[in-house]
Amino acid sequence: MVNLKVGGVPEHFNYPWYITLKNKEYTKEGINLRWTDYPGGTGQMCKALRSGEVDIAIVLTEGIIKDIINGNPSKIIQTYVKSPLIWGIHVGAKSKFQKIDDLEHATVAISRFGSGSHLMAIVNAHNNGWDVDKLNFKVVGNLQGGIDALTNGDADYFMWEHFTTKPLVDNGTFRRLGDCPTPWPCFVVAVRNEVLENNLEEVKTVLNIINNCTKDFKNFDNIDEILAKRYEQQLHDIQQWLSITEWNDGKPLSKNLVTRIQNKMVNFNVIEKKENSGELIRNLYL
Structure with a gap:
């Protein structure tokens, strides 16, 4: 059994992780995946990645790009939610x-x-x-x-x-x-470099499982009612959120997209200058 720790905000975006963990889909593949809620958001998760407290994080695109540029020893491996936040x-x-x-x-x-x-x-x-x-x-x-x-x-x-x-x-x-x-896809999956070196196949397996879940997520029976109850939302609000939210379709993150995001971040004074986008991402399927 390989131990991996994943974290994200305790919000409706991450309910697919709850489903796949509840169904023991990772355990069936020999992975002991443990989820941690980070109510403090991306800043808190960037610190957790740096310290090794978490191996995989579902973080905001702009936050992790800025933190990797500032020395976070992690890579972005794919988009998680490709629609804006x-x-x-x-x-x-x-x-x-x-x-x-x-x-x-x-x-x-x-x-x-x-x-x-x-x-x-x-x-x-x-x-x-x-x-x-x-x-x-x-x-x-x-x-x-x-x-x-x-x-x-x-x-x-x-x-x-x-x-x-x-x-x-x-x-x-x-x-x-x-x-x-956000003028860019909102959530990405980031993984510590050490984990990518030592557990690349397990990380690929985790991605395959979660992508398979998000692909059909909107079609799950009564998913709007389930989310409304769990996250104490009005049903019509959850239905609106589902209608505008698009998860990743399994495609890897391109250097061109990350460069375009960095260009916008420079224009918005969020980062001072661009870095080589290839240094920020890792394409698992090359």
């Missing part, structure tokens, strides 16, 4: 801010530096013509930290995945002023 731009229920333009000089809550909430705040600022260098950040750790910061007035706005935060909008904890979609 829709980031809601939220303020507290009693906030004085009424529209996105009001937020130019406000304090933005982020889970960690290098996280999606941090990098997408930069993208949003760029989209609105703000001076990115003048953004004010407040590190809050995770979604609960964002709730606390906006409720207590420690920060003014907080960006998090639209559908995950929808119940908080519905119950009046947050007000959403708008959305900011």
Whole structure:
């Protein structure tokens, strides 16, 4: 039995991992795969990859590209979700801010530096013509930290995945002023270099299993009702999310795509300069 540790956010995107683990599909292939939730998001998972706490991570594209450039000893091996992530731009229920333009000089809550909430705040600022260098950040750790910061007035706005935060909008904890979609595929699979060297075949097996599940995921019986109940979402919200979400079709990640993403990240001031895209990815099927 080969031991592998995989991690991701505790959100509906990762329910296919729950299904395949529940069905013991990895165990049948001689792999003892263990899942860990990372509510702190991509910044937390990048640290876990660096420390060896996790072997495989389902991370935001922009976050892991930036962290590999900054020395994370990992590679991106494929896209996990190829559609954009829709980031809601939220303020507290009693906030004085009424529209996105009001937020130019406000304090933005982020889970960690290098996280999606941090990098997408930069993208949003760029989209609105703000001076990115003048953004004010407040590190809050995770979604609960964002709730606390906006409720207590420690920060003014907080960006998090639209559908995950929808119940908080519905119950009046947050007000959403708008959305900011990622200008690239949102989730990728990253693996530590050491694991790719020592357990390449097992990593391929894991990918084959999860890709096979996501390929048919939308067609599973009552999947919308299952997800709505598990993630405490309104059924119509889950149905909308399913309609706009596209998983990877099993194709490897191309250097051209990563180069195009890096070009955008440079334009958005998310990274200072491009690196050789071949150094960021590993095509398992060459």
